[in-house]
Amino acid sequence: MAQEGRVPAVPNGSQGAFQSLRIAVKRHWHSRCSFVAPMCHVLFSKGYAARWLAAGSTLLLLSGCGSSDPNEPPPTDPPSGDVMLAPPATREQGWQVGTSAFTLAPAQELQQCFFFEVPYDEPVFVKHIEIAQNPGTHHMNIFRVRTIHELDGANGDAVADGPCWKPTNWSDWPLVVNSQNEGHIELNLPEGVAHRFEPHEKIMLQTHYVNATTQATPGLGKVLVNFDRADPATVRDELGTAFATNQSLRICPGEVTKTFETTCRFAKDKPVTIYGANGHFHSRGRRFTMSVFDPAGAETPAPFYESTAWDEPLFARNIGAAVPAQGGIRYSCEFAVGPNDCGDPADGCCFTFGGKVEFQEHCNAFVYYYPRRADTDVNCF
């Protein structure tokens, strides 16, 4: 049964120019097998639009940008855990995307897909990304929109649940950036390296919040992301991304040393350097590792990444691991399920592949490297 909800507006920036976006979200409380849902509508408040116009630019409003006074000190997060993130001071410096604050009912897992357009008429490069998320976040992924199946939206639209849960809807959408951590995460790309965005490129911010047994959202959910631009003249290499997911997982009650390991090759005809990486699984995950995979050799070097925290996994940056031409990563997930835990009661209480934190499992790797291969980012399945 569909239910319409409204995500309240969020003041985005502490310096008076509020970025306010009122999003009417159709929340699709479908069963897990139902993904047919209409797109949602975005309504801009006239009052807030007036503030935006006063602040300087309708384009900034459409794209999620704001302006701020660079002389003021950076905002600090209030004790409640509600994150704040001032948008880039000027359009030339960058832009911000984000969600309004939203609530979760007890036992709810809410996945929302927000659509934005890169607000520039020419290609832009980004050297610094900052992500701020309120407590309770499970993940935040931003993808470049490619093939449309059942999930789409115009600039500012949001889709809650329904098709936003179905991974085949974004299976060929390149990763832009992700974070699974509450609070603030920053990516300061190495000198000469930058993320490239095309003029008015459509991107999708997917946020997954949980207020249930394994994770809790004590207050409101909220995600803000800043993209700080680089001078194109300083860019030597583009950042490339790889999103890898190991599928058909299954871990059953009493299995305590279950391992899934596979490979993802993203370097093409020349070596690349890994800048950042993070692994993703749910609460049955015990250890996530990544190591450089050289397809010409059989030996596995020591991992460059290891995380044993499922809810706040390490986001490693400045890794500097060298990957040979045609190489990539070998990544591994170790799981354990207690004898009394239950995933799917219809399947022997086993936990199988899927996005629902409470009763399914994942083994996903996110990798950031440079230089980006010329033809594509990489998704591995």
Next chain:
Amino acid sequence: MLLTRAYPTRSTPRAFAKHAWRAVGKIGVAWASLLAVACSEPEVHGGSEAPDAAGSSADAPADETTSNDDVASGRDGAPLVEGGPNPSDGSNALEVIPAAFTEENAPLRILRSGDTIDLLRAPQGGHVVLLAAQVRNTSSTAANIRVRMRRPDTGFIVAEEKRTVAMVAVPDDPATMQPDLRTRSQVAHVPLCPDYDPIDVVAEPLDVEIEVTALYTDPPAVGSARLTLVPACRQASPEAQALCRCECEANYALGKCAVDARAP
């Protein structure tokens, strides 16, 4: 608030290094053996009996199953079986009989060198081959299965996958173990497509190594087998087959194959 920090590189645990070193040694021996003989000649290492491969067909459709006896004929195409006691570490040896998953609760399809292996659509995207093995000389109910697929001419590893699986006795053959076939999650899912390489996946033979490590045994028990397989897209639906062929064609780029809902 979580602060940013770089993650320190950690050393491989000693046990893992020991196992890896042992595996490397086995791989080296295996490759040397492979180069020394014609691929189609059945060969036994470590005292294992040569399997008999009568009845298996390289052109067998994906849903065609073959009895266990098919692997024991010793005719051309039988897999190269690694096994036998390892005096250096005292480990037991497993006899590994390569096989393909067909469907849940159905018998495995025993594989021979030169057989076709089906590329299947994976839940989130891409195409995988589902490989497993029947194993003799163990009664362990858990094992790690590692499948590694290489280019025959260079040894280049195209893809590999390892997972822990539950093992059960083969029906009517209690001396042979195989993965629990009630779910495909108990066999290796080797991700071959999308194919970002400059060489097609479909119809290009790949050397395949299937290594099985029985868990919770003392001393450790390991065995492997090698054979050549030819990936194929044989989906019944023309649309599904076209997607398979597109994703498995050389030089894939994201967005290349899917049909956009906005298309006229």
